[in-house]
Amino acid sequence: MDSARRYIPVAALLAAVVAVQVATALTGTAYYLTQLTMAAYYSLVVIGLCVLMGYAGQISLGHAGFFAIGGYLAAGLTTHNLAGLKNHALVEFLARSGLLLSRQDSYGATLLTVQPWVACIIAVLTAGSIAFAIGGPVLKLKGHYLAMATLGFGIIIFRIVLGSAYFGEADGISGVPGFRLLPGLEVSGDFGARIQNYYIAWGLLAIGLTLLLNLIHSRVGRALRAIHGAEEAAGAMGVDSARYKLYIFVLSAVFAATAGVFVTHYNGGIGPSEAGVMKSVRYVAIVAVGGMANLWGALLMGIVLNVLSLRGVFGTYDDAVFGSILITIMLFAPQGILRLGLGRRLRVLFARERK
């Protein structure tokens, strides 16, 4: 009963997704779908971070790093030509197991690259393992130390992708092929596949959201809220807080990396700006505006702010807008704008008018 009620908002979300697509088709504004698709992927990062920040109470200023690990590994593995290494034992083994993909580039030369789904699994697993490895020592820290440590992690990833030839240095990686999920269902920036990609992105977001909603309403979720409230008290009640924090850290890193993989295939490339510190700050800003421990708020703000930003509404003031949002929310509404009780205040206002 209770769990069934939890799915009603998700179903409503899916209905809204379909309604938006139909509306854009009817009004001839299908170009909005591109930004909506991107926004859905970025929101996947945001809801993952929301569980980490709002429910487990751990700030991360390094989530663009996990996004970049996912995106860059997917891009690198699916674009770097292994044809020259054909006789290498490892390449031969991979080719024989069907993990490699042979195709022709635009000049007719043979390209031998890793299959996108294999690259996707490698990328997400790598991000998860890195999160697991650094999560242990990082999550022991608190407050400023935690913020700086995660920020430092993000900077290291940024410097690595900017400094290594394999990841294309300042140019990033382009020419990433599409990612065929199922026959006839491909993540790519093809003009004709726009509607299909819109549904893939929102489908993925809905799956991620359902997962997290179930998580925060489970035993784990209650443990997390206990940790957030008072870690010592939670520990005294037998909650293994270190393990739960690590678990959520890895989970949110996996969310970020998955989004990175899909965005990279959708855009056909990735650049170092995706790994930048400003991106991490932006994800934190969106979670803060949504109200920290509020998945739906984070999702809503993730979609609204990302669509506005991607459509270029803020122009050259893009970063400044996110900075102002951060400060304003933290100064005046640290619980997020959805918790200001606007509805109640409006009702009071109207009640007075009636008198």
Add this chain to the structure above:
Amino acid sequence: MNSTLFCQYLFAGLTYGIIYAIVAIGFNIIYNTTGIINFAQGEFVMLGGMIAISLHAHMPLLPAIVLAVLLTMAIGGLIEIFFIRWLQSPSVLRMIIITIGLSILTREAALHIWGSSVRSLPYFIGNEITSIKVFSSRVSPQVFLVVGVCSVMVAALSLFFKYSSLGREMRACAANRRAAILCGINPRNMVTLSFMLSAGIGAVAGCVMSPITYSQYDMGPSLAIKGFTVAILGGLGNSMAAVAAGLLLGIIESFSISVLPLAFQDAIATSILLLILFVRPHGLFGSSAAARLKDF
């Protein structure tokens, strides 16, 4: 590595190291009076340099620098008054996000005022090619100026905190806020003062380093992360140790160029930061017995 190259690396390391130490001391001053890490610390250095460069177009070098430092101090004070002073016991997470937001806004404002071009003050003595022979290598007099000015500043600050009544009041607030209030000290004013002081020393560093390292609107974050690394290396709040740690980091960084590509230079400081946070969050020089009583 021959001795000439060794000396060059050493002096480059000292120059950067002392700048990192100044940024770290800026962190420490604010941390000691408020318990806040001001993520916008690097922006004070940028502002000092940029304002001085703009003013230098209209006036001689020395007044331009003095005015730039005063202006940056005023900006530091105003930031505290508008964004921090009136908050009632804010959480650490809230303060982190606010100071990050401030750093973004300052940087964006600088971008819109000065553009993204790289600027610099002229060399204070001579020009780019003036040099003094030290052992077998040639060093610009500006290097000595940077090291000299920063050393004097560190000495003056420690005298200020030790002997002047204002400095003692600030330390009293850091040690025990309630006891300080009972002694008639207004801790809020001390916090504003600490922001002005740390903005001021950042601005001085930004001016003296400008001829060598140039000034650009986005130089703040990398300085801040290195300054924080140094502050942690020395033990947060301990300014004398920060100088030693700053020189150490500067020298490690400059010698790393001979082994690693330049592109990875920033990653070194950050790796050291992560390492020290994991292994000795109380710093190289702090006692581990005292650290057990603290939360990291």
